[in-house]
Amino acid sequence: MSAPEHSEHSEHSDDGIRLSKRLAEQLGCSRREAEIYIENGAVQVDGITVQALGSRVHPAQTVTVNEGAKLQEAPPVTLLLHKPAGYTVRNPQGARGHTRGKVGNAYDLLVPANLADMDTPAPLLVLDKHFRNLECLLPVPVPASGLMVFTQDHRVARKLQEDALHLEQECIVEVRGTIDEDGLERLCDGTAIDGKRLPRIKVSWQNETHLRFALKGIFPEEIAEMCECVGLEVTGMKRQRIGRISLAKLPEGQWRYAMPWERF
Structure with missing residues (x-):
């Protein structure tokens, strides 16, 4: 008999009643349906939108739901x-703010305040739910900058995992030193690293200190070793593109939503 009493106390306490329970009673719906309304940002308590499922309300507080709110879960997003x-991508879920040393955590940048003001459309409402259970795909080395993909969508994750060796990645690489006489050819034909055969790729000079790499079957973390084997030291790297999606004008440290029609 003690378990039901404890359950009742957890629902009704001096801190009020769970918002999901109050909303379910108010709308005559299930608790899960009430949670969907809350997660979708469609519920206000005293006029303030509340998205946290564990929120509690007092009897005197007013709970409302947006007119026309749809009872369907928000679709997964890709950021x-x-x-x-x-910046690294360590401590992905539930560990923000615990990165050691001076290395930042890219997950800490995925907050509403860092949504880029671009001409790319965004959802009408940025939801707390959009920042949960994000998986990072095809990361770049910590010293590198550029395009990174974080997704909740299992289809996007599967696409990037299965096609990782076939998707072209474009990187701009800053180097110093004197390249070997046949260095550029070796970078292109896959013989840059002694004793290791790499796929053929496209490498060209952008200017005296920057090389453009168009990679397939080679990951960005291998570029430094490739350059070292032809007499160059990598001093900076930026990934500009993964497949058909490019960095474009996205400001450093900011993010945007991938649109439904965009394909890698």
């Missing part, structure tokens, strides 16, 4: 981030 150099 595109311009990661600054020096």
Whole structure:
């Protein structure tokens, strides 16, 4: 008999009643349906939108639901981030703010305040739910900057995982030193690293200190070793594109939503 008493006390206490229970009683719907309204940002308590499922309300507080709110779960999202150099992707879920040392955590940049003001459409409401259970795909090395992909969508994750070796990635690489006489050819034909055969790729000079790499079957973390084997030291790297999605004008440290019609 003690378990039901404890359950009742957890629902009704001096801190009020759970918002989801109050809303379910108010609308005559299930608790899960009430939670969907809350997660979708459609519920206000005393005129303030509340999205946290564990929120509690007192009897005197007014709970309302947006007119025309749809009872369907918000679709999963994919976020595109311009990661600054020096940021890792450690401690992904539920561990923000615990990155050690001077290395920042790219997940900490995925907050509403860092949504880029661009001409790319965004949902009418940025939901707390959009920042949960995000998986980082095809990361770049900590010293590198550029395009990063974080997704809740299992279809996007599967696409990037299965096609990782076939998607072209474009990186601009800053180098110093003197390249070997046949260095550019070796970078292109896959023989830059002694004893290791790499796929053919496209490498060209942008200017005296920057090379453009168009990679397939090679990951950005291998570029430094490739350059070292032809007499160059990598001093900076920025990924500009993954497949058909580019960094474009996305400001450093900010993110945007990937649109439904965009394909890698």
